[in-house]
Structures are given as structure tokens and as C-alpha cells.
Amino acid sequence: MTTRWLTPKEQRAWRAYMAATHLLEDAIDRQLQQDAGMPHLYYGILANLSEAPERKLRMTDLAEKSKITRSRLTYAVTRLEKDGLIRREDCQWDKRSSFAILTDEGMAVLERTAPGHVETVRAAVFDHLSAEQVEQLEEISSVIARALEGDESTPRPTADELPWRRRSSPCSGS
Amino acid sequence: MTTRWLTPKEQRAWRAYMAATHLLEDAIDRQLQQDAGMPHLYYGILANLSEAPERKLRMTDLAEKSKITRSRLTYAVTRLEKDGLIRREDCQWDKRSSFAILTDEGMAVLERTAPGHVETVRAAVFDHLSAEQVEQLEEISSVIARALEGDESTPRPTADELPWRRRSSPCSGS
DNA sequence: TAGGTTTGTTTCAAACTTTAACCAAGCGTC
DNA sequence: GACGCTTGGTTAAAGTTTGAAACAAACCTA
Structure with missing residues (x-):
């Protein structure tokens, strides 16, 4: 089958989207850092x-x-644990599992920094969008996410990494 | 000033957007890798x-x-140069500058892999969007990008990294 | 219940990113 | 024409991400 290239309109949309996500992620990372x-x-x-x-x-x-990925999380939690924002705890019921728990200090950091984060998101995104556009953004994003979550044609790292693999944890909750 | 938190609608849109961009970037990275x-x-x-x-x-x-960043690019170009897809060349006019040049092999790789890439983007995004939604996506993305490009309140790494610093290169072109 | 499979997590090495210097070449100016 | 500032690019070290094992506990199932 011959390639279905992007139309000029699609290309413009794609480039704009790429630029926006890129700039946005950068800005948020900088602010939070x-x-x-x-x-x-x-x-x-x-x-x-x-x-x-x-x-x-x-x-x-x-x-x-x-x-x-779990491996990425392991690294992150190790770091955050060093910072005292998270602590680990073994699971009693399933000896293989372990919990990550937000410490009081972690919660405090979150509460202290949430306003600034929200403000950044607002200033970058929602302050510039109409109510309709907010809905459009949600709709479009949801469609894309759904397409990718339900799609197995793109090979994933491992089967158990798949987002649609919904299982309640054996020993979550109180 | 008290924090202007996100409304439930905005929150839904924000979460959907984050999920979509994340999944999308992952899928594209996997496919291209x-x-x-x-x-x-x-x-x-x-x-x-x-x-x-x-x-x-x-x-x-x-x-x-x-x-x-330039430093990130230096690393990337070094790698791509090793792969034979890019080569460097010094600039005659400005001894500080150097060019990155796409080799024939690099061009070949691009041509060989472009169809697959486009297909991924299509399958993940445009196959699921109406013509109106494509326009909406472009509009929304453009607004966000513009807001971030023109914004100096968020401190950037270095001044010369700023996207709006438009300068034509002293010795670009033929 | 022994054997094989699945599940939850970590570990390791290689690849990539970041941050802060660093160096050399141009530029302005006194 | 030497001083200082800016620009183009790289480097070094520390931090992060990835992908493929490795490992141990839990789960079959014959």
C-alpha cells in the first residue's frame, strides 16, 4: 500500500502540536525544578x-x-526516598509487592508547590482557551489516548506493561 | 492572591492531554527505535x-x-555522525561555526523510515479526528505555543536559547 | 507437591539529558 | 591593538531513562 502522507492541514496541526507539547513540557519542568x-x-x-x-x-x-515503566519508577522512588518525600513498605499479603507511601514531608512539599504548578499550567494553557476549546482539547486528547491504549499493533516493552491491563491490587486499600 | 485552581472540566482536559501526549511520545519513540x-x-x-x-x-x-539545547545537539550529532547519517563541516566565513550535513545514507534512512513514521502518527492521531478536530487541534496548539514562546516570565536556560531570538545565520545557504 | 509459568520488583549497563563550565573566534571600544 | 563582552560550539560530571536480564514469591496443574 502506498503511504498515506499527511495533508497540509494535518501537517500544520502536527507541527503545532509537537511544538506546543515540547515547549509546554519544558516550561513545566523548568518551573518545577x-x-x-x-x-x-x-x-x-x-x-x-x-x-x-x-x-x-x-x-x-x-x-x-x-x-x-516499573524500572523508571524504581529509580525515581529511590531518589524521592532519599529526599524523604516517599518511603517504602513491604506488602504483608503478597511478599513480592512493595508499597510506596507519601510521607508527611512529601505531602508538605506537594501542598507548598501545587499553587505555583497550577499557575504555570494556567498561564500556559487555560488562560488562553475558550470553554469550547477546553472541551475540544479533552475530546481530542481522549480519542488519541484511547487509540493508543487499546492498540497492540505497536509492540510494547512487555505484556504486563499494557495500560488496559486493569487489575485491582491484591492488597491495596486500607 | 489565592490560587486559581483548575475547574473539574479543566482538570479532565489536562489529565487527558497529559495522558495522550505521554502515550503518543512513547509510541512514536518505540516505533522509530x-x-x-x-x-x-x-x-x-x-x-x-x-x-x-x-x-x-x-x-x-x-x-x-x-x-x-546546543549541548544536547552536540551529543546527538556525534552519535549520528558515528552512524554515518550526518557529517560535520567547518564554516569558512565564521571559524567558530560548524555545519551539520545530512549524508546520502542519512537521507536514505529517512526515506526508508518516513512511511512507517507517518503511518504511526496517522494511526494514533489523524485517523481518529474529524476535519474540524484537526483544525481545533492546530488552533489550540498554536495558542499554547505562542503563549510559551512569547513568555519570558519562566526563566530559560540561557538567553540565546530563546525561540524568539530570530537571527539569520551569517553563513548559511549555498 | 514437584515442575513450569506468571507476577512484582529490582539490578545493571548502555544510552541519553542536563548543568555548568570551558575555549576559541568575532565584535566593539577606548 | 588590548580590553572586555558576546557568540558558537564542545566538554565533563552528575543525573535520568531505557531495555534486558535477574530474582524471588505466588500461582498453576498434572
């Missing part, structure tokens, strides 16, 4: 933990929520 | 070169086009 001493990804890990019951999640679940 | 043996960024560097007159660009200009 400055104010919280960590990159966006690490901030997201803390944020994910903060929303979990007991601020506590199995490594695998946390990796899934943060949409990163 | 598989088929072209390099990450998206490196592919982009080659692509930028391929569009330049004589497939040739000063390092600084290439960094600017690729929206990365």
Missing part, C-alpha cells in the same frame, strides 16, 4: 500518591498510574 | 536537516529548529 527541585514526572508521582487511599500504592499500580 | 534505530528526537534532527538548503545547517540553527 526551580520551585520543587524535581522534574514534572517526579511531581506527578507524588501527586498520584497523594490521591491514593492512605497515600499508598503498590509500585506496579503507581507505575501504571504514572504511565511509566 | 524499532524501525530506524533512533529516538524521535534524533529522527526530527535528520528531518530538519533534510528540509534545509543543501541539507546543511549550522549547529545553532539546527538546535533552534529542533528546539533543543
Whole structure:
């Protein structure tokens, strides 16, 4: 089959999208590095933990929520543990598992830095979008995410990395 | 001033957007690593070169086009040079400058892998969007990019890294 | 319940990014 | 024409990410 190249319109959209995501991620990383001493990804890990019951999640679940590989998470948690923002705890029920838990200090850092982060996102994105555009952005993003999550044609690192592999943790929750 | 938190709608949009960009970048990286043996960024560097007159660009200009730091580019070009896809050449007029030039082999790699790349982008994005949504995406992305490019409140690494610092190269072109 | 498989996590090496110097060449000026 | 500032590019060290093992616990199943 001959290649279905992008139309000029699609190309413009694609380039604009690439530029925007690139600049945005850079800006957020800079802001968080400055104010919280960590990159966006690490901030997201803390944020994910903060929303979990007991601020506590199995490594695998946390990796899934943060949409990163487990190995990357291991490194990140090790670092954040050194900083005192997270601590680990073994799982009683499943000896293979271990929890990552947001410490009080971690929560404090999050609370202290959240306003600045939100302000950055607002200034970069939502202050410039109409209500309709916010909805459009959600719709478009959801479609793309769904397409990628449900797609197995693109080979993933390992089978258990797949986002649609929804399993409740054997020993999560209180 | 009290923090202007995100509304639920904005939050949904933000999360969807983050998930989409993350999954998308991952998928593209995997596909290109598989088929072209390099990450998206490196592919982009080659692509930028391929569009330049004589497939040739000063390092600084290439960094600017690729929206990365010069140091990052130095590393990337060194790697791509090892692979034989790029070669360097000194600038006659300005002894400080050096060019990065896409070799024939580099061009061949690009031509061989472009269809697969486009197909990935299509399958992940444009196959699922209506014509209106493509326009919306471009509009939204452009707004965000413009906001970030014109914004100096977020401190950048160094002044000469700023995207709006448009200068024509002293010795570019033929 | 022994054997093989799956699951949860970590480890390791190689690749990549960042940050802060560093160096040399141009530029301005006194 | 020497001083200082800017520009183009690289380097070095520390930090991060990746991808492929390695490992141990849990789960089959015959």
C-alpha cells in the first residue's frame, strides 16, 4: 500500500502540536525544578500518591498510574526516598509487592508547590482557551489516548506493561 | 492572591492531554527505535536537516529548529555522525561555526523510515479526528505555543536559547 | 507437591539529558 | 591593538531513562 502522507492541514496541526507539547513540557519542568527541585514526572508521582487511599500504592499500580515503566519508577522512588518525600513498605499479603507511601514531608512539599504548578499550567494553557476549546482539547486528547491504549499493533516493552491491563491490587486499600 | 485552581472540566482536559501526549511520545519513540534505530528526537534532527538548503545547517540553527539545547545537539550529532547519517563541516566565513550535513545514507534512512513514521502518527492521531478536530487541534496548539514562546516570565536556560531570538545565520545557504 | 509459568520488583549497563563550565573566534571600544 | 563582552560550539560530571536480564514469591496443574 502506498503511504498515506499527511495533508497540509494535518501537517500544520502536527507541527503545532509537537511544538506546543515540547515547549509546554519544558516550561513545566523548568518551573518545577526551580520551585520543587524535581522534574514534572517526579511531581506527578507524588501527586498520584497523594490521591491514593492512605497515600499508598503498590509500585506496579503507581507505575501504571504514572504511565511509566516499573524500572523508571524504581529509580525515581529511590531518589524521592532519599529526599524523604516517599518511603517504602513491604506488602504483608503478597511478599513480592512493595508499597510506596507519601510521607508527611512529601505531602508538605506537594501542598507548598501545587499553587505555583497550577499557575504555570494556567498561564500556559487555560488562560488562553475558550470553554469550547477546553472541551475540544479533552475530546481530542481522549480519542488519541484511547487509540493508543487499546492498540497492540505497536509492540510494547512487555505484556504486563499494557495500560488496559486493569487489575485491582491484591492488597491495596486500607 | 489565592490560587486559581483548575475547574473539574479543566482538570479532565489536562489529565487527558497529559495522558495522550505521554502515550503518543512513547509510541512514536518505540516505533522509530524499532524501525530506524533512533529516538524521535534524533529522527526530527535528520528531518530538519533534510528540509534545509543543501541539507546543511549550522549547529545553532539546527538546535533552534529542533528546539533543543546546543549541548544536547552536540551529543546527538556525534552519535549520528558515528552512524554515518550526518557529517560535520567547518564554516569558512565564521571559524567558530560548524555545519551539520545530512549524508546520502542519512537521507536514505529517512526515506526508508518516513512511511512507517507517518503511518504511526496517522494511526494514533489523524485517523481518529474529524476535519474540524484537526483544525481545533492546530488552533489550540498554536495558542499554547505562542503563549510559551512569547513568555519570558519562566526563566530559560540561557538567553540565546530563546525561540524568539530570530537571527539569520551569517553563513548559511549555498 | 514437584515442575513450569506468571507476577512484582529490582539490578545493571548502555544510552541519553542536563548543568555548568570551558575555549576559541568575532565584535566593539577606548 | 588590548580590553572586555558576546557568540558558537564542545566538554565533563552528575543525573535520568531505557531495555534486558535477574530474582524471588505466588500461582498453576498434572
